[in-house]
Amino acid sequence: MARFIFITGGVVSSLGKGLASAALGALLQARGYTVRLRKLDPYLNVDPGTMSPFEHGEVFVTDDGAETDLDLGHYERFTGVAARGTDSISSGRVYSNVLEKERRGDYLGKTIQVIPHVTNEIKDFIRIGEDEVDFMLCEIGGTVGDIEGLPFFEAIRQFSQEKPRGQCVLMHLTLLPYIKASGELKTKPTQHSVKELRSIGLAPDILVCRSEGPIPQKEREKLALFCNVRPDSVIAAQDLKSIYEAPLAYHREGLDQAVLDAFGIAPAPKPNLARWEDVVDRIHNTDGEVRVAIVGKYTQLEDAYKSIAEALTHGGMANRVKVRAEWIDSGIFEREDPAAHLEGFNAILVPGGFGERGTEGKIKAAQFAREKGVPYLGICLGMQMAVIEAARNMAEMGNAASEEFSEGVDPREFTPVVYHLKEWVQGSSKVTRKKTDDKGGTMRLGSYDARLTSGSRVAELYGATAIEERHRHRYEVDIRFREQLEEKGLVFSGLSPDGRLPEIIEVPDHPWFIGVQFHPELKSKPFEPHPLFADFVRAAKEQSRLV
Incomplete structure (x- = not known):
């Protein structure tokens, strides 16, 4: 039966609970344990699927088709454990489940209340798969004191009491601000945060304190005394040059040992950190630099493309x-010549997105890359824009467009080379969708098979002709235009198993030009870079030597 580690945050948000959780999971793996990581988010959205990337960053998609918080991406990248839909839940989902049960009559007419019905639902979620791993790490979103987080804190309080003594540990992440004028590192915010936790019946076993520099011994002892934790359980979390230094940095601080001590596990297995030592070596010992332009619509917030940024880093490793990686708003190219902005880059990546804004700029970026021989990777919408560009400028279909951006336009005035996907096969079942369906959870989501053309560039990169990748989209390239486009040099080198849905396009007569309908960035890891990103960066490296 699993031991449970609950990770909470205090003082301010965005301190890095997700990274701390992921790094701890990696360290426990290094000691030979199996782990699973979960995220409990207090917001009332059912999931992040319909949230703006500016609001919440990217949506991370699991193999089983769940739209989840981007922290699950960190969990996967650090541990290699594929996330599931049961690894992410929000207040919205919790309340939705409770109300569905009430409507069905599952509560036998009882008055529905936060305690016990909502808290029981949260506890049931935490228990899922508890017999499968040695450690279950559960991160609570937000900060202690947030009103919407109270049901989650109450649930883990109850859960910890219901489990045998010593089976649950609470790790609390806080900020130690440095006051430059007085030259002091302040512990008071952390003390108040722990006081807030204790007022709702929770006491941290481990304190992880974010700070700009080392924590002096005097401050560690003060924190231990006033927060009622052991001095060796006060862990410093200093700013790092790369997030992938976190496992080694936390190990040096003794985080994994403090966790095992809190559980009373002795003697503790020795860790094998060779994997992370190699990762850090590859980050810091490089042979040159490449510039990659990411031409997207949500460039003001880098978290909107978090997995892409990390996958590029993995390709660099x-x-x-x-x-x-340099972020360029695709809308600029609708007003200005893209050459002025893209000259000097060694590669161009056009990521996914929704809506018409900036799409003509993405098409121009694809055209620049194709005509100038610059390595190009188009992901999801980036592939569709490359197909539209090829249809317009290679196959002479000047009115080629996507149905997504043609609402209200006379169908006779454009050629829909990209159309709204109405049905597809998922496993042994047929899935149907209408444009009027709810937005949330109605896309082609999760892992699907694809068949690659033998001898194609992508088949060589994957080393296989059958692959499985994760999808998140409503629109597809129309297979009816395949022959017309292939005659002009745009090859459909990957298709769904039934041959109806284009998965990959490439231009063989080009240094490196590939578009994929799926999201390869979601499966890339620092110790296992995705083959598309690894070769894309290799092509950029070659391009840099030609400039």
Whole structure:
């Protein structure tokens, strides 16, 4: 039966609970344990699927088709454990489940209340799969004191009491602000945060304190005394040059040992950190630099493309180069010549997105890359824009467009080379969708098979002709235009198993030009870079030597 580690945050948000959780999971793995990580989010959205990327960053998609918080991406990248839909829940989902049960009559007419019905639902979620792993790490979103988080804190309080003594540990992440004028590191905010926790019946076993520099011994002892934790359970979390230094940094601080001590596990298995030592070596010992332009619509918030940024870093590790990703708003190219902005880049990546804004700019970016011989990777919408560009400028279909951006336009005035997906096969079942369906959870989501053309570039990169990748989209390239486009040099090198849905396009007569309908960035890891990103960066490296 699993031991449970609950990770909470205090003082301010965005301190790095997700990274701390992921790094701890990696350290426990290094000691030979199995782990699973979960995220409990207090917001009332059912899931992040319909939230703006500006509001909440990217949506991370699991193999089983769940739209989840981006922290699950950190969990996967650090542990290699594929996340599931049961690893992410929000207040919205909890309340939705409770109300569905009430409507069905499951509560036998009782008055529905936060305690016990909502808290029981949260506890049931935490218990899922508890017999499958040695450690279950559960991160609570937000900060202690947030009113919407109270049911989650109450649920883990109850859960910890219901489990045998010593089976649950609470790790609390806080901020130690440095006051430059007085030259002091302040512990008072952390003390108040712990006081808030204790007022709702929770006492931290481990304190992880974010700070700009080392924590002096005097301050560690003060924190231990006033927060009622052991001095060796006060863990410093200093700012790092790379997030992938976190496992080694936390190990040096003794986080994994403090966790095992809190559970009374002795003697503790020795860790094998060779994997992370290699990762850090590849980050810091590079052979040059490549510049990659990411031409997207949500460039004001880098978290909107978090997995893409990390996958590019992984590609850099595979080639021992530093990848300098630069974000460019595609809307600029609708007013200005893209050449003025894209000259000097070694590669161009056009990511996914929704809505018409900025799409003509993405099409121009694809055209620039194709005509100038610059390595190009189009992901999801980035593939669709590359197909539209090829239809317009290679196959001479000047009115080629997507149905997504043609609402209210006379169908006779454009050629829909990208159309709204109405049905597809998922496993042994047929799935149907209408444009009027709810937005949330109604896309083609999760892992699907694809068949690659033998001898194609992508088949060589994957080393296989059958692959499985994760999807998140409502629109598809129309297979009816395949022959017309292939005659002009745009090859459909990957298709769904039934041959109806284009998965991958490439231009063989080009240094590197590939578009994929799926999201390869979601499966890339620092110790296992995705083959598309690894070779994309390799091509950028080659391009940098030609400039």
